[in-house]
Every structure is written in structure tokens, then in C-alpha cells.
Amino acid sequence: MKTDGIPRALVIGAGIAGMQAALDIANAGFEVVLVERRPSIGGHMLQLSETFPTLDCAQCILTPRTVEVGQHPRIRLYTYSEVVGLEGDVGRFRARIRRRPAYVDWSRCTGCGLCQEKCPARVLSDFDEGVGRRKAIYTLSPQAVPNKPVIDPASCIYFQRGKCRACEKLCPTGAIAFDQQETTVEEEVGAIVVATGFGLYPPAEIGEYGAGALADVLTGIQFERLLSASGPTAGQIRRPSDGKEPKEVVFVQCVRSRDPERGMPYCSRICCMYTAKHAMLYKHRVHDGQAYVFYIDIRSAGKNYEEFVQRAMEEERVLYIRGRVSRLFPQDGKVIVWGTDTLTGKPVEVAADMVVLATAVVADPSAQELAAILGIEVDEHGFFREADEAMRPMESTRPGIYLAGAAQSPKDIPDTVAQASGAAAKVLALFQRWTQKEQG
Amino acid sequence: MEIAYFPGCTLSTKAQGLDRSARASLEALGIVLREIPEWNCCGAAFPLTNDDLRLAGAVRNLVRTAEMGQEELLALCSTCYNVTKRANRVMREDEARRERINAFIEAQYDGRVRVLHLLDLLRDRLGFEALRQRVVRPLEGLRLAAYYGCFLLRPADEIALDDPEMPHLFEDFLAALGAEPVLYPHRGECCGSYLAVGAPDIARDASYRILHAARVSGADALVTSCPLCHYNLDHPQQEMAVRYPGFRPLPVFYITQVLGIALGLETEGFGFERHTVDPSPLLARIPEKVGTP
Amino acid sequence: MRLVLNPSTLGSELVRRVEDLSGQDVMACYQCGNCSAGCPAAGAMDLLPNQIVRLLQLGCVEEALRARAIWYCAACLTCEARCPKGIDVARLTEALRTLALEQGIRHIAIEEFPPEVLAEMPQQAFVGGFRKYSI
Numbered sequence: 001m002k003t004d005g006i007p008r009a010l011v012i013g014a015g016i017a018g019m020q021a022a023l024d025i026a027n028a029g030f031e032v033v034l035v036e037r038r039p040s041i042g043g044h045m046l047q048l049s050e051t052f053p054t055l056d057c058a059q060c061i062l063t064p065r066t067v068e069v070g071q072h073p074r075i076r077l078y079t080y081s082e083v084v085g086l087e088g089d090v091g092r093f094r095a096r097i098r099r100r101p102a103y104v105d106w107s108r109c110t111g112c113g114l115c116q117e118k119c120p121a122r123v124l125s126d127f128d129e130g131v132g133r134r135k136a137i138y139t140l141s142p143q144a145v146p147n148k149p150v151i152d153p154a155s156c157i158y159f160q161r162g163k164c165r166a167c168e169k170l171c172p173t174g175a176i177a178f179d180q181q182e183t184t185v186e187e188e189v190g191a192i193v194v195a196t197g198f199g200l201y202p203p204a205e206i207g208e209y210g211a212g213a214l215a216d217v218l219t220g221i222q223f224e225r226l227l228s229a230s231g232p233t234a235g236q237i238r239r240p241s242d243g244k245e246p247k248e249v250v251f252v253q254c255v256r257s258r259d260p261e262r263g264m265p266y267c268s269r270i271c272c273m274y275t276a277k278h279a280m281l282y283k284h285r286v287h288d289g290q291a292y293v294f295y296i297d298i299r300s301a302g303k304n305y306e307e308f309v310q311r312a313m314e315e316e317r318v319l320y321i322r323g324r325v326s327r328l329f330p331q332d333g334k335v336i337v338w339g340t341d342t343l344t345g346k347p348v349e350v351a352a353d354m355v356v357l358a359t360a361v362v363a364d365p366s367a368q369e370l371a372a373i374l375g376i377e378v379d380e381h382g383f384f385r386e387a388d389e390a391m392r393p394m395e396s397t398r399p400g401i402y403l404a405g406a407a408q409s410p411k412d413i414p415d416t417v418a419q420a421s422g423a424a425a426k427v428l429a430l431f432q433r434w435t436q437k438e439q440g
Numbered sequence: 441m442e443i444a445y446f447p448g449c450t451l452s453t454k455a456q457g458l459d460r461s462a463r464a465s466l467e468a469l470g471i472v473l474r475e476i477p478e479w480n481c482c483g484a485a486f487p488l489t490n491d492d493l494r495l496a497g498a499v500r501n502l503v504r505t506a507e508m509g510q511e512e513l514l515a516l517c518s519t520c521y522n523v524t525k526r527a528n529r530v531m532r533e534d535e536a537r538r539e540r541i542n543a544f545i546e547a548q549y550d551g552r553v554r555v556l557h558l559l560d561l562l563r564d565r566l567g568f569e570a571l572r573q574r575v576v577r578p579l580e581g582l583r584l585a586a587y588y589g590c591f592l593l594r595p596a597d598e599i600a601l602d603d604p605e606m607p608h609l610f611e612d613f614l615a616a617l618g619a620e621p622v623l624y625p626h627r628g629e630c631c632g633s634y635l636a637v638g639a640p641d642i643a644r645d646a647s648y649r650i651l652h653a654a655r656v657s658g659a660d661a662l663v664t665s666c667p668l669c670h671y672n673l674d675h676p677q678q679e680m681a682v683r684y685p686g687f688r689p690l691p692v693f694y695i696t697q698v699l700g701i702a703l704g705l706e707t708e709g710f711g712f713e714r715h716t717v718d719p720s721p722l723l724a725r726i727p728e729k730v731g732t733p
Numbered sequence: 734m735r736l737v738l739n740p741s742t743l744g745s746e747l748v749r750r751v752e753d754l755s756g757q758d759v760m761a762c763y764q765c766g767n768c769s770a771g772c773p774a775a776g777a778m779d780l781l782p783n784q785i786v787r788l789l790q791l792g793c794v795e796e797a798l799r800a801r802a803i804w805y806c807a808a809c810l811t812c813e814a815r816c817p818k819g820i821d822v823a824r825l826t827e828a829l830r831t832l833a834l835e836q837g838i839r840h841i842a843i844e845e846f847p848p849e850v851l852a853e854m855p856q857q858a859f860v861g862g863f864r865k866y867s868i
Contacts, residue, residue, distance in 0.1 A: 177571075207605020208771075208815065254765075259817035298767045323783075326771030326815055329625030331656070340766035340775075343786050347775040450855040484860035485808060488827035489754040496862070519857055594810040595821075604814060630773045630809030636854060637862030638841050639777065639805050646773045646807075667855040675853065 005091025005190035007431040008033065012083055012370070015043020016413060017405025017420040018195035024424035026074040030431050033187045034069065035097055036079045037366075040144035042066050043197050047127060049227035049235070051413055052277045053261055053308035059230065063143050067348070070145040078185070080150055086374050090400025091190050091434070101180040103151035104137070108175035111147035113139075115167035115176070123155040125232075129222045131240060132232025137167050141230060153179075176249060191400045191427045192435065194384055195420065196370060198406035201256045201263060201360040209255070209357060210327045215241040216354045220274055223280050223356045227281050237285050239354055246289065246353030249282055250337045251275045252325045253295045257360040264360045264381060269410040271358035272299045276312040278356060283316040291318040292324050292350055295341050302414060321348060328355055361410035376401055384408050394423045402426050441565060443471035443556070446501050448520040455517070455667035457711015461696040462516050462558070468703045469566060469574060473514065476504040482515075482523045492540045498527035502555075503547045511628065512554045515562055516696065522591035525555040526598055557592065558665065558695060559609050560601055568616040576704035577637035577729045578618025582722070584698065585622045585659035587650065589669045593628050604628065613695075614663065624657035626650045631672040638645045640676075647672045648680050651690050660721035660722055661691040663664035663698055670694060672717035674716045691719035704729045736791065747794035747832070754828035759789040761818045766773035768812035768822045782812055782822050789825065794832075802865060803829045804840040830865060840866035 007030050011022045014036035019061035022032045034041075045051075046066075069075055079099055085096035104115075116371070119135035127140045136156040139149045151167070153159035158178060168176040170241050198363040203219055204212035218226070229235040239246050253271050256263025272295065279291040293312075298320075300306045312318045323340035334351040341348050363382030371378045376396040384403050387395040396403050402423040405416040451459035466473055477500050487494040501524060505513045531538045532551025542548055556564075562571055588610055592728035607628065611621035629650055632643025651673060654662055664670050674692040678721040681687050697710050701723070712719055752759065761782070769781035780788070780800045788797040797803070803826050812822035830840075843863070 075770065116765060151456065207603060211606050258763075258765075261817050261819040263817070296763065323766030324817070326811070327625075328769050331653070338770050340769040340781060340783065342764055342766035342769070342781075342783055345769075345781050347769055347772070443766050448857070450857045454853075454855050461768075481857075481860055483864070484857040487863055488808060488824040489831050490756055491831075492752075517857070519861075590807075590809040590811070594814050596814060630807050630811065632773070633807040633809065634848070634858045634861035634865065635774065635805065635807050636858050637846075639774070642774045642777045642805055643807075645776070668857050668861075671853075671855050671858070733830070 004432045005430065007031075007187055007435050008189045009191050009193060009427050009431075010035065010083070010095050010187060010189040011193045011195060013037075013043070013195035013197055013235075013407065014041035014069065014077070014079070015195060015197045015405065016045045016062070016065070017197070017407070017416045018193070019069050020417050020420035021076055021193045021195060021404050021424040021427075022069060023065065023072070024421050025427055026072050028428050030074065030428070032075045033095070033189060034075050034077050035081050035083055036077070037082050038140060039080045039102070039148075039150045040140050040146060041069060041077070041079060041119070042140075042145070044221070045413065046141060047129070047221060047228070048224050049229070049231070050277065050281060051237060052273045053302070053304040055277070055281075059141075059143055066143070066145040077146070078164070079146060082114075083370065083373060084184075093188050093189050093400065095189060095192075095194060097185050097187060099183045099185065100150075101146070101182050103153070103176065103178055103180050105175045105177045105180070106146065106148040108173045109148045110173060112172065113237050114170050114172070116149055118165065118166050118170055120166065121155050121157050123152070128225045128232050129219065130208055131218065131222045131225050133223075156397065164330050191402070192374065193402045193404055193420075193423045193427060194370070194374065194376070194396065194407055195404040196364055196367065196407045198410065199362045199364045203357060203359060206256065206357075208326065210330075214328065214330055214335060215239070216246070218354065218356050220271065220278065220356060220358050223278055227278070235285070237282060237354075244353070245286055247286065248290045249292070249349065249354045249356065249409065250335075250350050250352040251279055251293045251356045251358065252337075253358045254292065254324065255357045255359045258296065259279050259360075264362060266381070267299060268358070268361040269299065270361065270412050272309065273302075273305055273412065275356075275358050276300075276309045276318070279318040280312045280316050283318065291316070292352075293318055293320045294337075295320060296322065296324060302412065323348070335336070361406065364407065367407065374398070374401055394419055394426055400430070441470070443561070444505045444508055444513045445473035445475045446479055446482070446505075446513055446515050446520060446524065447475065448515065448517045450667040451517060455670070455694075455711070456593075457709070457714060458516060458667060458696055459712065460709040461694060461700040464705050464709070465696050465700040465703055468705060469571070471561075471566070474508065474510065476501060476508060476513070479504060482520045484519060484523065486523045486526045493535050493544055495527045495530060496545050498524045499531060499541055499549060500545055502527065502528055502531070502553050503545065503549045505553045506549060510553070512556055514556050514558065516558055516665065518557070518589055518591040519668060521557045522599065526665065528553060529557050529598055533712055542684075557601065559592070559613055563609060568612050571613075572616040575616070575618055575657060575702045577702055577726065579698060579702055580618050580727055581727060582619045583622045583658055583660045584614050584619045584710070585624055585654035585657065585662050586614055586627060587631075587654075587662045587664040587669060587673065588628045589664065589666055590628070590630050590633070591666065610663070614698070619698070619699060621676040622657050622659040624653045624659065626653045631669045631675055633668060633672070636668070640662055643672050643677045644679065647676065648684060648687070651677070651680070652684070652687070655688060655690055659690065660718065661693055663693045665693055665695040677717050689717045691715065691717045691722050693719065701726060736793070738791065742792040745794065748789060748792055750832065751789060751794060751825065751828045754831055755821070755824040757820055757825050759786055759825065762786045762790065762820055763818065765817060767815045767817065771811040772813050773809060773811070774805040774807060778805055782826070785829070786820070786822065786825060797829055798833045798836065798838065803833065821864055827865070834867070840868060
């Protein structure tokens with residue numbers, strides 16, 4: 001057993017899992033290197049409107065954490081960066097971190113936002129999951145930590161055609177740096193926490209639901225952006241096709257989840273709850289709207305979860321229909337939904353204004369590559385493999401590397417936070433052994 | 441090139457238009473059809489129970505093909521194509537059933553023949569681009585809705601002609617003929633099939649949905665590859681006009697009828713007179729030949 | 734009157750025959766209803782496809798055999814294409830028809846056909862129809 005090592009941690013991924021782990025370790029007095037692929041931290045949780053079961057505003061409960069991380073004296077934060085190499089072993093890892101060029105000198109940038117306001121190039125935003133737009137120079141959200149923009153060369157008029165440079169002309173501190181290069185840094189750490197989050201099943205591969213080409217058929221995360229007060233529609237629910245408010249919305253659960261034949265065999269765990277949340281929030285915004293939820297089972301096992309779902313049914317009068325949806329197709333400006341009510345044995349049809357698909361939670365597409373770099377295993381679905389499913393769910397298959405959050409398996413926020421703190425505790429146990437003097 | 445050809449019972453009688461337009465069109469394209477000798481009915485429905493003997497009819501046709509020394513067999517009717525291709529796979533992959541069926545029909549067939557439909561024959565052996573160049577009477581201005589039905593798409597792993605939920609093969613074919621393919625939601629929904637015998641109301645409603653969706657999407661006509669689909673879609677349209685207010689009849693073509701027209705062939709013998717919904721007004725809209733064949 | 738469940742009703746000879754004939758495992762079905770949702774004939778059925786499967790799961794084969802729904806299956810295979818558990822419901826339905834025919838239940842006979850329909854309809858409809866509906 002290793003008796004000494006560097007009491008410094010690397011946390012990969014700065015969503016809620018990574019932030020929790022980083023804060024726990026840093027607040028215990030140790031240094032953390034926190035690497036995040038996106039330009040700013042917060043992960044998927046920052047995209048949410050409200051969280052279940054409390055319906056707290058996601059940004060309101062998250063920003064204390066993001067700010068704490070951003071200002072913590074013992075957290076070295078690298079955003080817009082990725083881990084591209086790892087050498088060494090537990091106690092003494094050497095991580096190579098590639099820093100993408102932001103084309104903005106963050107040491108000069110004050111976060112005033114003028115560049116973003118005046119940039120003429122607009123493209124579909126990843127943060128808004130394609131239902132909203134951003135500029136070529138952008139921050140992910142108004143509360144971004146760090147609140148510094150990056151330039152996306154693929155959509156920047158200067159990078160593509162050599163013209164414009166409006167941001168450069170307008171920036172009061174001269175922070176634009178088109179000639180910035182990618183850099184690489186090396187960090188030595190004793191332990192690693194992998195908290196890289198999850199992906200979602202692509203709707204383009206679901207032919208019977210329109211293959212992603214029907215404007216008014218959205219995924220859950222897209223609907224989340226519509227619900228969000230800081231989202232593209234300022235929290236108003238609008239049909240992408242014609243901008244009208246939908247009066248009948250169908251929510252479809254288990255889209256390619258619990259589907260060994262054509263999708264993922266497992267249950268994605270969060271969809272029953274977030275669908276109930278979506279249906280309730282929809283009713284809060286559109287009082288005369290009708291929500292339908294097509295489900296197979298309702299999985300609401302957490303604290304106050306069952307009560308939450310029952311509120312959707314009783315108080316908001318969301319109609320829950322037990323049966324999968326076989327097809328969606330367009331007709332007369334609506335989306336026709338063909339399902340079954342298995343409980344009465346009736347085939348049903350709804351002419352919906354909007355359909356929201358709860359698509360399966362899948363492993364992040366980058367997980368395989370990261371696993372190879374770190375020397376850890378992934379399971380048959382691409383999630384990082386735990387040392388033992390029952391007894392060691394926070395440990396990867398390699399000593400010194402721990403797992404936290406949906407990167408290991410689909411889970412909700414409370415379980416993610418719990419697991420992240422657990423992983424941090426494992427790390428702290430190592431650090432404590434390495435820094436403690438031998439007792440008599 | 442040449443290929444073994446299995447017309448099937450319906451093409452030889454009530455759907456002669458499909459057979460004749462096919463023979464004329466393929467001849468014009470330089471594809472020689474060698475009708476297999478002593479063929480029998482394919483069975484018209486793939487047996488879904490583990491009943492080997494009911495495959496014998498379809499397998500016998502494959503045996504004839506192999507005996508002719510042919511490697512590929514063309515079936516035009518979607519049903520014949522589906523049944524024969526599925527039966528062929530059983531012979532190729534299921535050793536126990538292969539032995540039983542071979543013993544029953546006294547043959548030694550091992551599934552070596554490849555079963556083709558007109559669409560993959562044209563796509564893979566000729567190419568749609570080459571087809572486009574042979575078109576002398578482009579179906580300009582004709583908005584055609586391809587009707588795949590069930591048998592060209594399912595079961596997806598066995599038929600594997602195209603993506604079962606979002607196919608485009610048939611539309612690519614129609615585009616090569618100069619027509620404007622129209623997409624509509626029910627391209628792959630069932631027309632009702634042999635429910636025309638046992639539950640005609642269900643077949644009529646299923647076919648109505650298809651026709652209505654095509655009409656609403658702007659189609660001038662439907663194009664199909666199966667005589668039973670044609671019957672279900674074409675024949676009850678008078679009844680549909682009575683039953684569904686606002687229903688406007690839609691002509692239904694066979695795949696090789698439109699092919700033959702586009703190749704500039706004489707259409708006598710194509711069987712248009714047997715259609716319930718008269719396609720002549722639509723045919724009159726097709727511009728005359730532009731090139732020499 | 735309650736439906737009495739016990740191992741002998743659940744694993745009856747008839748259930749085994751249905752599974753042998755169809756090659757399908759009825760217990761794989763988790764009653765999601767996708768089959769019924771996509772079935773083009775479901776609107777006319779007395780029992781939906783998923784309900785037929787449910788009867789088989791409960792050992793109630795005789796009741797399933799008496800359903801009119803089993804004669805309305807066109808074998809379009811939409812159910813098989815979309816079932817998340819890979820069950821070919823059309824095969825189960827055909828197995829039930831086979832058993833029904835064995836028991837002398839028949840859906841339709843050729844004598845009942847009007848001659849003008851016989852003249853018009855493609856014979857593949859008959860061949861297919863009679864293989865499904867009659868001995």
C-alpha cells in the first residue's frame with residue numbers, strides 16, 4: 001500500500017458532481033485541479049429551469065457553488081480544457097491538459113459583454129440544445145463562471161472569411177487575441193475524480209418519431225431551455241414551428257430506454273421525475289393547457305418524489321396514459337401521437353401542438369477516449385465501470401481514480417451530490433494517510 | 441444482363457399490367473428476364489408459425505432458379521418478394537429446417553440464390569443515375585407518392601432493402617424518372633392486405649388513411665409494387681368517396697407502369713383500363729417524349 | 734368470479750404449444766402497449782394485441798382463442814418492428830389462429846363470398862386469407 005503521495009487532486013468535469021467533489025476536497029485543506037471541457041462550469045444542471053422535487057430555480061441553487069469554485073483559493077480551474085494524457089500511478093499522476101484557445105485574453109477581459117452584444121454572427125447554441133442561438137463570441141450564460149467569452153472559429157466571420165473583427169474594435173481592454181494558440185499544461189496529482197457527466201440518445205436516430213426533423217417535437221433538455229427564464233424564449237413555451245403557445249402537449253417517457261431491441265436496455269432513472277416536473281411547469285405557464293404523459297411505469301423512489309408525481313396528476317390534472325407511443329407524424333400543423341391506453345385496452349390518438357421526448361440517458365461520447373487515456377474501464381454501455389457495483393460504486397477499475405455522478409450511471413442531483421462527496425471522501429482518506437505523521 | 445424472373449400468380453392474371461409493363465421496361469433497359477419454369481404460388485403470406493412445409497412452395501421456386509443456373513431471382517410483387525426472400529433465408533441459415541424442407545420437396549437447395557426486388561435490382565445493378573439517362577419521357581410535374589407498404593420494409597433485418605422508418609429508395613427511383621416524389625406519413629403503413637377478404641372494413645380504413653395522407657401532402661398519384669396493395673388502395677375508392685366526405689380519388693400506379701412511361705414505351709398492355717380510378721387525366725399531363733430511346 | 738392462478742394454469746399445455754408454434758417467449762412482454770399503438774387494425778379489435786399477450790401470460794389461452802382480434806391481424810409486422818423486447822406479436826397471433834383452426838373455429842369460408850368479389854380480388858388475397866382464416 002502506498003504510504004506517500006502528492007496530496008493534490010485532479011477532478012475532471014465541473015458539473016454538479018465535479019464541483020461537489022472539488023469543493024469537498026478543497027474545503028478539507030487540499031489543492032484541486034478542476035478541468036472542464038466547456039468554457040464555463042456548471043454542466044447540465046445549469047441548463048435546467050427548476051429541479052425536482054422542490055422546483056427550486058436551478059441557477060439559484062447552483063450559482064453559490066459555481067461562485068465558490070471560481071473563487072476558491074485552493075481550486076485551480078481550467079475551463080475550455082481537456083485531459084489528453086496521463087502518466088504515473090496513484091500518488092503521483094502526471095496529467096497533460098490541453099487548453100483550447102479562447103481567442104480572448106482572459107487576464108484582460110473584464111466580462112463586460114460588449115463583444116457578445118455586438119457580434120453580428122449568430123448560430124444555433126449547444127447550451128440551448130439547438131432551440132436558441134448564440135453569437136460567435138459567447139459565454140454560456142449570464143452567470144457563467146468564469147465570466148469570460150470564447151470565440152468559436154467555425155462561426156466567426158473573421159476566422160471564416162477574414163472580415164469583421166467588431167469585437168476587437170469594441171473591446172475596451174483590447175482583450176481579443178485572434179492569434180492565440182492552444183497550450184498544454186502538466187499537473188502532478190495524487191488522485192483523480194472522473195465526473196464527466198452524460199449524453200442523451202440522439203432523436204435523429206428515432207425514425208418513427210420524426211428522426212429529429214419535426215420542429216415541434218423536442219427532447220426533454222430542449223424543453224428545459226424553453227422553460228428556463230434565461231433561455232431563448234425567456235421561459236415562455238412556444239412552438240418552434242410558428243411561435244404559438246401550445247395548448248396540448250404530449251410528453252413521451254422511455255424513449256429508447258428500457259428498449260433492449262433498439263435502444264438502451266436500462267432505465268434512465270431521471271425521466272419519470274423530470275417529465276412530471278415538465279408537465280407541472282407547463283401547466284404553471286399555460287393555465288388552460290392540457291398535458292398528457294405516456295408512460296410504462298412511474299419510477300419515483302426518492303424522497304418526496306412519489307408525492308411530487310401525484311401532485312402532477314391530482315393538482316395539475318396531467319393525464320397519465322399507460323402505454324408506449326408507436327408513432328409521431330405531422331398533420332395539419334399538429335403532431336399526431338399514436339399510443340395505447342393499456343389499462344382500458346384502447347388505442348388512443350392525440351393531435352398535439354408539441355411533443356416532448358424523454359430520451360435515454362447515455363454515456364458521454366467522449367467517455368471511451370477518456371477511459372483509454374486514464375487507463376480505466378467502461379461498461380458495455382460506455383459508462384465508466386465501477387470496481388464493484390454493489391460495494392464500491394465510487395471507485396473506478398484503477399487505484400487512485402474515482403467516479404462521481406452520471407459518468408458512472410444515470411442518476412439525479414441528490415444521488416450525484418452524495419456520490420461526489422463519497423468520491424471526495426475516498427480521495428481525502430488517501431491524502432490523510434499521505435500527510436499524517438506516524439503515530440507512536 | 442439477365443436475371444431469373446418469378447411473376448407469381450396474380451401477375452399472370454389479375455395484375456397482368458404489372459407483369460407486362462415490367463417485361464417491356466426491363467427489356468428496354470437491356471435486362472433479360474428468364475422466367476423460371478414450372479413455378480408455383482409463393483404462398484402469398486410468410487408462415488409465421490414454425491411450420492416448415494408451408495415454405496415448400498416458395499422454396500420450390502428457388503430450387504427452379506438454382507437449377508436454371510441463375511444466381512439471382514427477381515420478384516416484382518412485394519408480397520412474392522417478401523415471402524421468397526424470407527423463405528430463402530430459412531434455407532440458408534436454419535440447418536434443421538433446411539433438411540426437413542429439402543426432404544419434403546426432394547431437393548438439395550442451400551439458400552444460395554439472391555432474391556431481388558425491382559428497386560434494388562435497378563439501384564444496385566443498373567444505378568439510378570444510369571436509369572435517369574435512359575428516361576426519354578420524364579414524368580415532369582407529376583407529384584408521386586411512393587407506397588412501400590409492409591413487405592418492402594419489414595421485417596427490417598431480413599428484408600434490409602432500406603431504413604424501415606425513413607426509407608428513400610422508392611423516392612430516389614421516382615426522382616430518377618423525373619417525377620417529384622412526395623413524402624407523407626403513411627408510406628410504410630399497412631393497406632390491410634388480406635383483411636380485404638376477412639375484414640374489408642379494416643382494410644378500407646387503413647387504405648383510406650394512406651390515400652388521404654398522400655393527398656393532403658400534395659400527391660397526384662400513389663405508386664405501389666404489389667397487386668394486393670393496388671387492389672386495396674384503388675378498388676374501394678368509390679366507396680370511400682361515399683363514406684368520407686371530401687375524399688378525392690387518387691390514381692394508383694404500379695411501379696413498372698411509371699417506369700415504362702418514363703422510358704417512352706407504348707402503354708398498351710399496361711392495364712390502365714383495369715384501374716378503378718381512371719389514371720388517364722393524369723397520364724395526359726405527362727409531356728411527350730423529349731429524347732430518343 | 735376470480736381468475737385462479739397457479740403453476741399448472743400458467744404453464745399449461747396450450748401455453749407451451751403457443752410458445753412452440755410461435756417461437757416467442759410471452760413472459761418477455763412488459764405490457765408497454767407499443768404493439769397495440771402501432772397496429773393498423775387495433776381500432777376494430779375487441780382485445781388489443783398487448784391484451785392478447787397478457788391473457789397468454791396469465792394462462793388464459795382459451796379466452797385468447799375466442800377473441801375476434803386474432804383474425805384481424807394482417808401480419809404487417811409493425812408490432813414486431815417496434816416491440817422493445819423483440820417479441821414478434823404477429824407470430825403469437827398466428828399461433829393462436831393455428832390452434833383455433835385446429836379446434837374447428839373458423840373465421841370465414843369461401844362459400845360465403847359474393848361472386849363479384851371473387852372475380853375482382855387478386856388471388857393472393859385468397860391464398861393469404863385462407864391460409865390465415867381457414868383449414
